[in-house]
Amino acid sequence: MEEIMINRIDSYLLDRMTAAERKRFEDDLKTDEALNRQYRFMKMMKQTLKERNDLQCNMNKWDREMQSAARHNRKWLWIGSAVAAALVAVAIVPPFFMGSSNSPEDMVAKSTVRGDDICFDSPQDHANASSSAAGLDDAFDMTYVTTTCSNAKAIKQSLEEGDYNTTLCQLDVAIRASKTQGERDSLTWVKVEVLLENGQVDQARPLLQHFVAQKGVFAQSADSLLNNLPKE
């Protein structure tokens, strides 16, 4: 009995009733106290879930921004340290190896140097070339999203609207909620595609490196993409 009542309320709340059914339901609400009580509870539950999830989405986005800023600061710290170390090395190491007859080009065969055959002119060319070189379609592969993801509808909508920042936030929520490594990997791969499409190469790079290290399904594609990304 209770289950029938809940199913009926579900249909009303999720707008899955015909006009006649809605009218009948609204009439019953006026007379059936138990139905009314359950309906008000479930309506509040739906609203509260929405507000909580919206807030969660924003918090995940802010967490990502803070992590990105922290990585950026760490990157400049490493660059600064590397520059300082290089200056020290130049200052204290005597120039014993200047003018040596053994040049680096003689030591390594050109055919074994990676990335040697592709040249880029502009940052946009980098992003375009990396996508096309790895054989990615212009449209995102939604197979993984629709079969494994909990908020596929919202992700698809934001992708269609070109609102990539929202898409990334939603993907983070889905990745967090995913139950298996396979789901996580699939959704993370979509995230990589969106990051590259949005020009966020620096954020996509560590994810690709992780895929390569995992030696899983996406390792080969990730390796191919990494080779074509501009050097750090």
Place this chain on the structure above:
Amino acid sequence: MAKTLSFKPRTFSDAEVVAGFLDDTSIQEYFYKKWSQYFMDNYRAIFFQMSEESCRELIQESFIVLWTKISIKMVRVVDGQVVGKNDKPFTASLTTYLMNVAKLKKKENLRSGQDIILIDDLGLPEKGSGQLIDILNLPGSLPWEDAGPDYQYEAMMQAIGMISERCQQILTAFYFQEMKLDAILSQFPSFQSKDALKTAKNKCINRLRTTTMDCYQSMLRFA
């Protein structure tokens, strides 16, 4: 003499945060980042070892508590000062308040999950809370149906955070993402049929109802 531009990011006082919290996302963002940084700088002295994932959960749960309290005006600004229940002014900063909230949330998580700890305006536990509530024997309790929407909203917001993560995912999939049963089944392969999934969903609703009532009765008891 030419004016110089300041590139320092804008900061907000606690009163400004509370006053603009619901209407201005930038204030929410500002305070969330401030609270996150404060928590990460100070949690080791209180919680000792904790994974990054646990830290993030506590940060977010505490932030939701503050958001709820401001939404129902249990924390608000009066004459430029942040006040709580009965217009009692806050004696601690918002970050200190949230750190106490986080401590209580951690304690709540460690227990069986049946004990509800209420949080007062200083972020400290309400006297006597943290005990199992026997709803049936509470004298003169105000029925849920007669309660104000604020009490109901706060109770439900707190209850959603207390039910199992699986129930949260199922209810979110049904009522927030409005997914069809087939799509949800593919997300939860442990369910063998749509009927089994529907039964689980209804059990989650009942579980949420019970937890919400527990939270609500606790709020009344210590009001």
